[in-house]
Amino acid sequence: MILIQVVLIAAFILLLLKFLANPNSYQIKAWKKIIGILFVFLAIMAVLFPDLLNHIAHFFGVGRGADLLLYLVTLAFIFVVFSQYVSSKQEQKRLVKLARKLALLETELKSKK
Amino acid sequence: MKETDVAIIIPVYNEARVIKQTIQGVLSSFPLVICINDGSIDNTAEEIEKTKAILINHPINLGQGAAIQTGIEYALKDPSIKYFVTFDADGQHRIEDVKNMLAYIRKEKVDVVLGSRFLGATENMTPLKKAVLKAAVKFSNFTTGLLLTDAHNGLRVFNRRMAEKLDITMPDMAHASEIIHRIAEHQFAYKELPVTIAYTDYSKAKGQSIMNAVNITFDLLLQRVTKR
Numbered sequence: 001m002i003l004i005q006v007v008l009i010a011a012f013i014l015l016l017l018k019f020l021a022n023p024n025s026y027q028i029k030a031w032k033k034i035i036g037i038l039f040v041f042l043a044i045m046a047v048l049f050p051d052l053l054n055h056i057a058h059f060f061g062v063g064r065g066a067d068l069l070l071y072l073v074t075l076a077f078i079f080v081v082f083s084q085y086v087s088s089k090q091e092q093k094r095l096v097k098l099a100r101k102l103a104l105l106e107t108e109l110k111s112k113k
Numbered sequence: 114m115k116e117t118d119v120a121i122i123i124p125v126y127n128e129a130r131v132i133k134q135t136i137q138g139v140l141s142s143f144p145l146v147i148c149i150n151d152g153s154i155d156n157t158a159e160e161i162e163k164t165k166a167i168l169i170n171h172p173i174n175l176g177q178g179a180a181i182q183t184g185i186e187y188a189l190k191d192p193s194i195k196y197f198v199t200f201d202a203d204g205q206h207r208i209e210d211v212k213n214m215l216a217y218i219r220k221e222k223v224d225v226v227l228g229s230r231f232l233g234a235t236e237n238m239t240p241l242k243k244a245v246l247k248a249a250v251k252f253s254n255f256t257t258g259l260l261l262t263d264a265h266n267g268l269r270v271f272n273r274r275m276a277e278k279l280d281i282t283m284p285d286m287a288h289a290s291e292i293i294h295r296i297a298e299h300q301f302a303y304k305e306l307p308v309t310i311a312y313t314d315y316s317k318a319k320g321q322s323i324m325n326a327v328n329i330t331f332d333l334l335l336q337r338v339t340k341r
Contacts, residue, residue, distance in 0.1 A: 096176075100183045104169065
C-alpha cells in the first residue's frame with residue numbers, strides 16, 4: 001500500500017468515529033479551527049508555489065498535486081456533510097422538545113379555562 | 114366496565130376522515146383518550162374536538178415518535194394512570210385486542226405487552242410488506258437480543274415504570290425500533306400477544322412506504338455511532 005492509501009483510510013475512519021461521537025465538544029471545535037487554518041495556509045502556499053503541491057503529492061505517493069488536492073477536498077466534503085447531518089439531527093431534537101413543551105402548555109391553558 | 118387507569122395515546126396526522134370514528138370506538142371502553150394532532154394540515158383538530166378526547170396540538174409536524182412521547186408526558190402528569198396504550202389513528206387496531214393485552218398486563222408481572230401481527234391474523238397484507246417486516250424483525254432481534262415476532266406494531270400496552278423511562282428521541286418512524294431498544298436496555302419484562310390488524314384500503318394508502326425501512330435503518334445505525 002502506498003502512503004496516501006494509508007493516510008486516506010485512516011483519516012476516513014478517524015473522522016467518522018471521532019467527529020461523529022461528540023461533535024460539540026470543545027476539543028472537536030478546536031480541531032475544526034486548526035484544520036481550517038491549516039487548509040487556508042496550505043491553499044496560500046499552493047498559490048504562491050505551485051510546484052510545492054507536486055512535491056508534497058510525490059512524498060505521499062500521489063502522481064500529481066492536482067490529484068492530492070482532489071483527495072483532500074473529497075475528505076473535507078465528506079467531513080462537512082457528516083457533521084452537518086449530525087448537527088441538524090441535534091437541532092431537530094431541540095426543536096422537538098421546544099414544540100412539545102409549547103403543545104403541553106397550550107393544552108394545560110385550555111383545560112384551565 | 115370502564116377502565117379509568119388507562120390512557121389511550123393516539124398520534125394523529127392528517128386523519129380527518131377516520132379519526133372521529135376511531136376515537137368514538139375507543140371512548141366506549143376507555144374514558145381517557147389523548148390525541149396528539151401532529152401538525153395536520155386538514156381539519157383533524159376540528160374532528161377531534163367534536164369528541165370527548167383530549168386534544169394536544171403540536172405547533173408543527175414533528176413525527177409519530179415525537180407525538181407518542183408528547184402523549185406519554187401528558188398522561189404521566191395524572192398519577193392515577195397506571196397503563197399506557199399506543200394506538201393507531203387509522204382504525205386498523207381492534208379494541209378487543211387492547212382489552213386482552215390490558216387483562217394480561219394486569220394479571221402477569223410484565224412491564225410491556227406488544228401486539229404482534231404474525232402471531233395473530235392479518236388481513237390483506239401484501240407479500241412485499243410481509244417480507245420487509247420479517248426482515249426488520251430479524252434485524253431487531255439480532256441487535257437487541259430480544260425474541261420478538263413483530264418489531265413495528267403500533268399497538269403496545271405498558272406500565273408507568275416503562276412510561277417514565279421510555280423517552281423516545283427518534284421523532285419519525287424509527288421510534289418503533291427505539292422502543293424495542295429501551296426494553297432491552299432497561300430489561301423490561303415483555304410479552305407479545307397476537308393482534309388482528311385490518312389493512313383496509315384506507316390504511317394501506319396511508320401506510321408508510323417500504324422504502325422508509327432504509328431511512329429507519331440508517332438513522333438507527335447512526336444513533337449507535339453518535340453517542341448522545
